[in-house]
Amino acid sequence: GAGGGNDIQWCFSQVKGAVDDDVAEADIISTVEFNHSGELLATGDKGGRVVIFQQEQENKTQSHSRGEYNVYSTFQSHEPEFDYLKSLEIEEKINKIRWLPQKNAAQFLLSTNDKTIKLWKISERDKRPEGYNLKEEDGRYRDPTTVTTLRVPVFRPMDLMVEASPRRIFANAHTYHINSISINSDYETYLSADDLRINLWHLEITDRSFNIVDIKPANMEELTEVITAAEFHPNSCSTFVYSSSKGTIRLCDMRAAALCDRHSKLFEEPEDPSNRSFFSEIISSISDVKFSHSGRYMMTRDYLSVKIWDLNMENRPVETYQVHEYLRSKLCSLYENDCIFDKFECCWNGLDSIVMTGSYNNFFRMFDRNTKRDVTLEASRENNKPRTVLKPRKVCASGKRKKDEISVDSLDFNKKILHTAWHPKENIIAVATTNNLYIFQDKMN
Amino acid sequence: MLGRGLKRKLSDYEENMAGLSSAFDSSRSLPYPLKRQLMLNMCLTKLQTYKMLVEPNLHRSVLIANTVRQIQEEMRQESNQQPVNICPGIAPSSHSYTGMDSSGISLQLPSGISPQESNCCDLRSVEDPIENSLLIVSDDDMSSAISSILKDLDFVEDISPPTCLVPTGDDQPKFPENTSLKLEDDRQDLKGAECVFGSFEISNSTSYLKDLAIDDIFEDIDTSMYDSDFCCPPLMLPRSPSLATEEPLKTFPSCNSSSANNIQLCRTDLSELDHIMEILVGS
Numbered sequence: 001g002a003g004g005g006n007d008i009q010w011c012f013s014q015v016k017g018a019v020d021d022d023v024a025e026a027d028i029i030s031t032v033e034f035n036h037s038g039e040l041l042a043t044g045d046k047g048g049r050v051v052i053f054q055q056e057q058e059n060k061t062q063s064h065s066r067g068e069y070n071v072y073s074t075f076q077s078h079e080p081e082f083d084y085l086k087s088l089e090i091e092e093k094i095n096k097i098r099w100l101p102q103k104n105a106a107q108f109l110l111s112t113n114d115k116t117i118k119l120w121k122i123s124e125r126d127k128r129p130e131g132y133n134l135k136e137e138d139g140r141y142r143d144p145t146t147v148t149t150l151r152v153p154v155f156r157p158m159d160l161m162v163e164a165s166p167r168r169i170f171a172n173a174h175t176y177h178i179n180s181i182s183i184n185s186d187y188e189t190y191l192s193a194d195d196l197r198i199n200l201w202h203l204e205i206t207d208r209s210f211n212i213v214d215i216k217p218a219n220m221e222e223l224t225e226v227i228t229a230a231e232f233h234p235n236s237c238s239t240f241v242y243s244s245s246k247g248t249i250r251l252c253d254m255r256a257a258a259l260c261d262r263h264s265k266l267f268e269e270p271e272d273p274s275n276r277s278f279f280s281e282i283i284s285s286i287s288d289v290k291f292s293h294s295g296r297y298m299m300t301r302d303y304l305s306v307k308i309w310d311l312n313m314e315n316r317p318v319e320t321y322q323v324h325e326y327l328r329s330k331l332c333s334l335y336e337n338d339c340i341f342d343k344f345e346c347c348w349n350g351l352d353s354i355v356m357t358g359s360y361n362n363f364f365r366m367f368d369r370n371t372k373r374d375v376t377l378e379a380s381r382e383n384n385k386p387r388t389v390l391k392p393r394k395v396c397a398s399g400k401r402k403k404d405e406i407s408v409d410s411l412d413f414n415k416k417i418l419h420t421a422w423h424p425k426e427n428i429i430a431v432a433t434t435n436n437l438y439i440f441q442d443k444m445n
Numbered sequence: 446m447l448g449r450g451l452k453r454k455l456s457d458y459e460e461n462m463a464g465l466s467s468a469f470d471s472s473r474s475l476p477y478p479l480k481r482q483l484m485l486n487m488c489l490t491k492l493q494t495y496k497m498l499v500e501p502n503l504h505r506s507v508l509i510a511n512t513v514r515q516i517q518e519e520m521r522q523e524s525n526q527q528p529v530n531i532c533p534g535i536a537p538s539s540h541s542y543t544g545m546d547s548s549g550i551s552l553q554l555p556s557g558i559s560p561q562e563s564n565c566c567d568l569r570s571v572e573d574p575i576e577n578s579l580l581i582v583s584d585d586d587m588s589s590a591i592s593s594i595l596k597d598l599d600f601v602e603d604i605s606p607p608t609c610l611v612p613t614g615d616d617q618p619k620f621p622e623n624t625s626l627k628l629e630d631d632r633q634d635l636k637g638a639e640c641v642f643g644s645f646e647i648s649n650s651t652s653y654l655k656d657l658a659i660d661d662i663f664e665d666i667d668t669s670m671y672d673s674d675f676c677c678p679p680l681m682l683p684r685s686p687s688l689a690t691e692e693p694l695k696t697f698p699s700c701n702s703s704s705a706n707n708i709q710l711c712r713t714d715l716s717e718l719d720h721i722m723e724i725l726v727g728s
Contacts, residue, residue, distance in 0.1 A: 088500050176503060195503045220599040221592040224511055226504050245508055278484045281515070282508045332469035336487060341505050 007368070008354075008427055009443040010377060010390045014068055016053070017436035019381070029432040031419055035099040035107065038423040041069055041430055042109060043437055044094025048078040050111055050164075052122065066428060066441055073122055075164040078113040090115050096181050098190070100203075108167070110190065114177040117192055119168035119203065127155040173199050173209045180230045186237040193230035193242060196223075200254070212260045213242060213252065228286050228343075235295045239264075243300060247284030249309065267309050269316045279331040279340065287343035292352040293424075299355055301346040304328060306357050306367065321367040321374065324359050326397035326408050339413050349422045358417025361406065362433050363393055379417060379431045379438040389443055481516055488513045489587070492594045503598050510591040517587045 018027060026047025033042050041053040054072035081090040091114055100108040106123040131153040134142055176194035183190045191212070192199050198213035213230075217223050226245045233239035238254045250263035271280060283303035291298045297318075300307050304325060307317035323344075327334060334340040339360075346357040358364045359376070367374045376393040396405040419432040427442035468475065469483055488509050495501040495509075 220595045223507055223595055223598075224514075226507050228504065245504060278481070278512060278516070281511055285504075285508060330470050332466040332484075332487075333463070336463060336466040338505075341508070 007371070007373065007375075010429075010440045011387045011443050012384060012390065012438070013386060013428070013441045014439040015381060015384070015436055016051075016069075016439075023435045027435040029419060029435060029437060030093050030095060031097050032421045032430050032432050032437065033097045033099060033109075034421050034423050034430070035109075036101045036424060038425050038428070040072065040099070040107065041421070041439075042097045042099070043430075043432065044077065044097050044111060046091075046093040048076055048080070048092030048094060048113065050075055050077045050094060050097065050109075050120070066426060066444075069439055073162040073164050075120070077111045077118060077120065077166075078116065081115075095178055098181050098183050100183060101187060103187075110181050110183065112178050112181050112192065115171070115174055117170040117178070117181060117201075118166050119170075120164050121167045122162060122164045125161045125163060126157060126159075128158045129153045130156045168203065168206050170201055170206050170209070173201075179228060182231045182240065184232045184237050185235055189237075191230055191232060191240060193227050195226040198227065198230055198240075198242060198260075210258070212254060212258075214259065214261065229289045231289055231291055231298075233295055234291050234293060241289055241291075241298060243286035243289040245285040246281065247286055247302060249286065249289060249298070249300060251311065265311070265314050267314050267317075269307070275328075277331065279335060282335070282340055283331065288345040290346060290348060292348050293350065294352055297352065299346055299348065301344050301357055303340060303342075303344075306346055306355055308355070308369070319369060321355070321365075323357055323365055324395070326395055330408065334413070337413065339416075342416055343418060344416075345419050347420055347422045349427070350424050356420050356422060356429065358420055358431070360413050360416050361411040362415040362417060363395075364417045364420055364431055377440075379433050379436075381436075387443065390440065481519070485513065485516050485587070488516075489590050492590050496594055496597060501594060501597055506594050506598060510595060513587050513591055517584060521584065 017029075018024070026045060026049075028046040029043050030046055031042075031044040034040070035042070039055050041055075043051050043053075045051075050073075051071060052073045053069035055069050056067040058067050077094055078092040080092045082088070083090055093113055094111050095114065096110075096112050098110045100110070102108075106121050109120050109122070111118055111120060130137065131151050133147060133150055133153075134144070136142055170192070174192065174194045174197070176196050178192055178194050180193040181190060182193075188204075189200055189202050192201065192209075193213075196214065196216040197211055199209040200212050201209045213227070215225065215227065224246075228243050228245055230240060230242035233241070239251065240254070241249050241251045243249045247268065249267040251265040251267070252260035253264045254260060256262070256264065271284075286300045286302050288301040289298060296311060298309050298311065300309065300317075301323075304327060305323055306321045308319040308321075310318045331340060344358050346355060348355055353370055354366055354368050356364060356366045362379045363376050364379065365374060365376050376395070377390045378393050394402075394405045395411070396402065396407050398408075401407050415433060417431055417433060421430045423429065429440050431438045431440065465483055466487070469480060491509050492506065492513070495506055
């Protein structure tokens with residue numbers, strides 16, 4: 001449990017989204033991502049919208065809290081589409097958002113649904129030119145005969161307007177559903193991965209992409225494994241990894257061959273025979289893979305645990321953290337109601353010392369790699385007061401339930417936290433419940 | 446072939462399944478074969494449900510198919526190793542088929558009965574409700590369930606068409622339609638179409654279409670119009686648009702001629718033309 005002088009004390013900061021329990025399908029949050037500075041926080045939802053929050057400038061006198069996040073821009077990224085060839089509707093749900101590092105005044109991000117990736121430019125306009133010679137302020141042309149003097153138009157301040165415009169649309173390259181996008185450290189290329197293939201794109205070129213991984217068998221009946229996530233190495237621009245439904249991670253080097261079907265490294269932990277069950281393979285399926293900021297480690301999330309791998313050691317992870325081991329005895333029920341297929345994400349803090357992931361009942365978990373302590377917290381509107389320290393939660397697996405503990409059978413499996421994000425520099429976290437976004441901060445002084 | 450199963454409402458079925466999975470999770474006394482059978486049924490039910498979706502989820506389908514394969518392999522090994530086996534399913538009786546007709550699921554049941562059934566009499570007494578809801582599933586059924594859902598997920602693609610399909614060994618389904626599709630020529634545009642149509646294999650749906658002869662389907666269409674003596678050129682595939690427009694003219698070549706005989710023939714033609722017009726107009 002939590003405790004000790006160095007442990008972070010998390011406080012509620014803000015919550016965004018509708019209050020009522022009746023969740024509109026379109027409002028279901030499907031991805032959360034901080035930008036590289038942490039100043040902007042983007043969310044995508046099932047309705048194809050992107051909402052970007054901006055942290056307000058820190059007030060130096062208010063030392064007890066960091067700036068709040070307020071809505072900066074909202075736009076419709078993807079619309080529902082219909083594939084006439086296959087008679088299929090293409091969902092507009094945003095699967096992933098990835099920010100590009102900032103190069104100029106504008107911000108750029110990639111957002112993707114199942115089939116199409118889009119590059120969006122978000123730019124500010126806070127000045128406008130005034131004093132044209134031939135046009136009135138409302139745009140109408142002036143009668144030239146009324147012009148008696150000439151003047152130079154000047155820029156005058158206006159109310160801040162944030163505009164989002166699609167700059168590139170990368171379409172028609174994926175037959176199966178896109179599950180990941182990842183920007184290369186060269187900041188010129190990026191990869192997109194679906195169930196069976198990974199493609200490499202150049203950010204400037206939309207009519208062509210290179211297929212770098214293809215695991216589709218000649219005969220689909222032989223298919224036994226799919227790609228579940230992929231990511232570029234944060235520093236090495238020719239290295240990327242992809243995870244599979246069989247619990248393996250393959251590291252590939254693009255310099256080795258044009259088609260990276262042969263991995264450079266294969267990370268796989270041998271199965272624990274004492275834990276073998278009918279569900280072994282299903283729960284070993286990796287739902288997320290994330291490199292540490294340093295690039296030395298990578299983290300994978302499977303149904304019951306989080307594993308940290310050293311890139312130099314392929315045969316087993318260096319650390320394993322149990323997220324909700326008490327669910328192991330409930331796997332059949334979770335299989336029956338499809339919860340066993342839920343895809344939880346995971347994330348690192350800026351220092352790579354703590355990892356975080358979500359669970360059910362609106363619980364989320366953090367594991368401190370140094371102290372080996374872990375904590376379970378809850379995202380709930382009941383802890384609504386700012387600067388209230390969150391109380392750690394405990395789930396009682398079996399036997400006598402202590403006071404304040406929650407028994408496994410009373411967990412709400414409809415309240416799942418799949419998406420979490422950690423500010424790249426500060427102890428600020430964004431946690432998405434079904435349709436609400438919670439922001440927590442550590443208690444300062 | 447549908448058994449005379451009890452027709453159960455879907456909600457009852459769901460409740461039953463939830464109860465069964467709780468029993469699976471909590472009961473330590475549930476014998477392994479029963480657990481396995483339960484697992485198998487859940488997997489096959491899910492696969493069938495996914496098949497009915499417009500776009501099945503590839504990730505889930507593969508995971509479930511692998512679980513079925515794993516169970517299938519286990520059962521095969523058992524039947525190979527031991528002559529007197531643990532029964533792979535519960536002995537069938539009149540209620541060997543669940544009332545899942547309402548959802549349109551149809552696994553073909555083997556017409557024969559598993560020879561190992563005699564060994565499972567003691568299992569029958571264990572838990573009747575569970576027993577009543579389990580299917581007998583043969584090896585073939587499992588293979589066909591796996592292959593049909595995976596074939597469904599093979600989309601027609603322009604990007605990278607698959608190389609030639611090779612018929613593989615014994616874990617391929619035994620349906621003749623399947624084999625003939627696999628051994629077809631390698632022309633890739635056709636192959637793509639076949640993959641799409643593979644998902645609509647008659648063998649995997651209810652069998653009434655197979656039983657009917659083609660002629661029976663068209664029985665109720667009135668073809669008397671086509672039986673007349675009116676000279677009609679045999680239907681040809683249109684070779685080009687220009688030819689198609691020329692054909693009606695060819696039908697009445699005699700009308701163009703100015704000879705007396707031809708005028709005579711022309712009149713006959715015209716009256717027949719009137720006749721046709723009457724039919725078309727429906728007077």
